[in-house]
Amino acid sequence: MASLKDRVGVITLNQEVAKDIFKMVLQFDDLPEDIKGGQFAHVKLNDKSHILRRPFCICDYDMSAKTVTLCYAVVGDGTRVLSSYAVGEKVDVILPLGNGFAPDKNVKKVVLLGGGMGSAVLPAIPTSNPDLDYYTYLGFANKDRVVLEEEMAKVSKQLTVATDDGSYGKKGFITNVLAEDMDRLKPDVVFCCGPEVMFKALKNALEPFDVPIIVSLEARMGCGVGACLVCNCKVKRKGEEENYVRVCIEGPVMKLDEVVL
Amino acid sequence: MSNLKVNIAGVEFKNPIITASGTFGFGREYDRFYNIEELGGICTKGLTIRPKLGNPSPRIAESYGGMLNSVGLQNPGVDHFLQKDDIYLSKRDLVVIANVAGSTLEDYIAIAEKMNDSQSDMVELNISCPNVKEGGMAFGVLPKSVERVTSAVKKACPNKPVITKLSPNVACIADNARAAESGGADAISLINTLSGMAVNYKTRKPILFNNNGGMSGPCVKPVALKMVWDCYNAVKIPIIGLGGITSYTDVLEFMICGAKAVQVGTYNFNNPYGARDIARDLANYVEQNDMDINDLVGTLILNK
Numbered sequence: 161m162a163s164l165k166d167r168v169g170v171i172t173l174n175q176e177v178a179k180d181i182f183k184m185v186l187q188f189d190d191l192p193e194d195i196k197g198g199q200f201a202h203v204k205l206n207d208k209s210h211i212l213r214r215p216f217c218i219c220d221y222d223m224s225a226k227t228v229t230l231c232y233a234v235v236g237d238g239t240r241v242l243s244s245y246a247v248g249e250k251v252d253v254i255l256p257l258g259n260g261f262a263p264d265k266n267v268k269k270v271v272l273l274g275g276g277m278g279s280a281v282l283p284a285i286p287t288s289n290p291d292l293d294y295y296t297y298l299g300f301a302n303k304d305r306v307v308l309e310e311e312m313a314k315v316s317k318q319l320t321v322a323t324d325d326g327s328y329g330k331k332g333f334i335t336n337v338l339a340e341d342m343d344r345l346k347p348d349v350v351f352c353c354g355p356e357v358m359f360k361a362l363k364n365a366l367e368p369f370d371v372p373i374i375v376s377l378e379a380r381m382g383c384g385v386g387a388c389l390v391c392n393c394k395v396k397r398k399g400e401e402e403n404y405v406r407v408c409i410e411g412p413v414m415k416l417d418e419v420v421l
Numbered sequence: 422m423s424n425l426k427v428n429i430a431g432v433e434f435k436n437p438i439i440t441a442s443g444t445f446g447f448g449r450e451y452d453r454f455y456n457i458e459e460l461g462g463i464c465t466k467g468l469t470i471r472p473k474l475g476n477p478s479p480r481i482a483e484s485y486g487g488m489l490n491s492v493g494l495q496n497p498g499v500d501h502f503l504q505k506d507d508i509y510l511s512k513r514d515l516v517v518i519a520n521v522a523g524s525t526l527e528d529y530i531a532i533a534e535k536m537n538d539s540q541s542d543m544v545e546l547n548i549s550c551p552n553v554k555e556g557g558m559a560f561g562v563l564p565k566s567v568e569r570v571t572s573a574v575k576k577a578c579p580n581k582p583v584i585t586k587l588s589p590n591v592a593c594i595a596d597n598a599r600a601a602e603s604g605g606a607d608a609i610s611l612i613n614t615l616s617g618m619a620v621n622y623k624t625r626k627p628i629l630f631n632n633n634g635g636m637s638g639p640c641v642k643p644v645a646l647k648m649v650w651d652c653y654n655a656v657k658i659p660i661i662g663l664g665g666i667t668s669y670t671d672v673l674e675f676m677i678c679g680a681k682a683v684q685v686g687t688y689n690f691n692n693p694y695g696a697r698d699i700a701r702d703l704a705n706y707v708e709q710n711d712m713d714i715n716d717l718v719g720t721l722i723l724n725k
Contacts, residue, residue: 166694211688254693383693389443390479391480404495
C-alpha cells in the first residue's frame, strides 16, 4: 500500500453557496499525483472536543494550482464549526483516501447522477477522466439546495436538473427523469452518489436497462484508513456469503448490485 | 543517564507507548504513515476463535471530547491472525500484544491455547464481552469471574505473559484488579471503554445501531487516572494505563498515578502520527530532565 501523509491545507475560500451548503477551497504546498474522482479527504477540526475527523468527498482538485475543493452541508456540530473557519485558517487533511471511480477502458459515454449533497462527488470525475463524454443529472429537494450546476455544465455534454417539488428545473425525482432518457442516451456506465433511498430508486428505475451502476457510499468513519472497522457496509458478491467491507478502503465507490441496501 | 525503557512481566518495551486494541488494526494501516517500530508496542484488534462479522452500522458516534463505538469485535478469527498478521508483526521491532476475546470460558481457553504457540509477545485478555453462561453478565464485571477467566487463560497459555484488561463499568475496579492478580495475571490494563449512549433528538433514536457503545477519548481521562491510582494501590503486578491519552503530559500523569506503560487509542483517529509523536515528545522530556521514566511510576502526592 502506498504511503500516506497528513497535509496542512490553508483555507482560501469557505463560502455558503446554497442554503446551509458551503464550498471550501484548500491550498496545499504539494498534492499527491494519484488523486481520483470519488476519493475522499479526512479533515481534522482544530479542537480536540471534536476528536473525530470528518470525511468529505474530494469535490474537485487542481493539480497545477495545488488546490482541493470540498462541498459540504452543515448537518451537525462539526460541519457548523468547519463553516465558521475563516480564510487563512489551516486544517489538517489526509488525502486522497478510498478507491475512487475507475472507468473501464471501453467506457466512453458516462451518466453522472447526483442526489442532493451526493452531487459533490461528481465534479472531480471529469477532472480525472477528461476524455469521456458526460451526461449529468442532478436532483435536489428544492431550489434553495441546488449546487454545482455551473461547474457541471462546463464539463457535461448535457446537464439536467430536477427538484422534488418542481421549484427549479424539471419536477420529480431525478432517477425517474434519467430513466426516461435512457433509451436515447444508452450510456456505458452510470456513476451515482446520493442518499441510500436514491440507490434503491435507481436500481428499480434502471432495471430494464442493461447498464452497470457504480455508486459512492457515505458512512460515519473513525480512522478513515482501514484500521478501526466502523465504516462497514454489507455487500453480497457473486458466489460469496454476505460480508462487511470497509467503506474507507474497499469503497467508497462500489458496484450497486453488490451493495446490500 | 535518561531511560525510556520499561519492563512488563519480563518483556522489554523500548518506550512505554503502546497502541490500544481496536484502534490500530494489525499495524499495517498506520505503517503507511510512519514506521510503527518507533512505538513500544502494539495491541492487536480483538481476536475471537472464529471470524466475527460484528454489528451493523452505525458503529461510531462522536461525543464532546470523545466518541462511542460498537464494532462488535469484527475480526478475521485467530487462525487468520496466526497465519498472516502474527508473522508480519513478529518481524517488526516492537512488542506485539494479541488481544483476545470470547463469549464462553471454553472460547477463552481455546484461543489461549492457540496463542500459546504464537509469535506474539504477550496476550491481553478482553473481558468486556457478554457471557451467556453467567446469565448475561460480562466476564469482566464480577471479581470471581475475572479471576476464573484469568486463571483458565494462564493455564492454557503458560508461554505468554497475560494482561487482563479491566472494564470500568464495575462496582469496584480495585476488587477486579485484585481478582486478576489472584487469577495469575502478569499485568493489568485499564480502562476499557465506558458504557454510554448517543441520541438523536430528532428521530428519538440512539445513533449507534447497537443502541449502546463504549465511550473513549479525552473526556474519559479523569475517570481512567483515578482508576489507575485505585488499582495501583490494590495490586503488585504492573499496570498499563489507558483512557483519553493525547499528549506526553497525559502519559506522565498516568505514570504518576501508577501506570508502568500506557496505551494510545482514540487519538490515532484524530492524528494518525499521534502515538509516534507522543513517544518522541516523551523521549525529549526524559532526556531534558535526565530521568528514568520508571522512577515516575506511582509517585502521586495526595493532598492531605
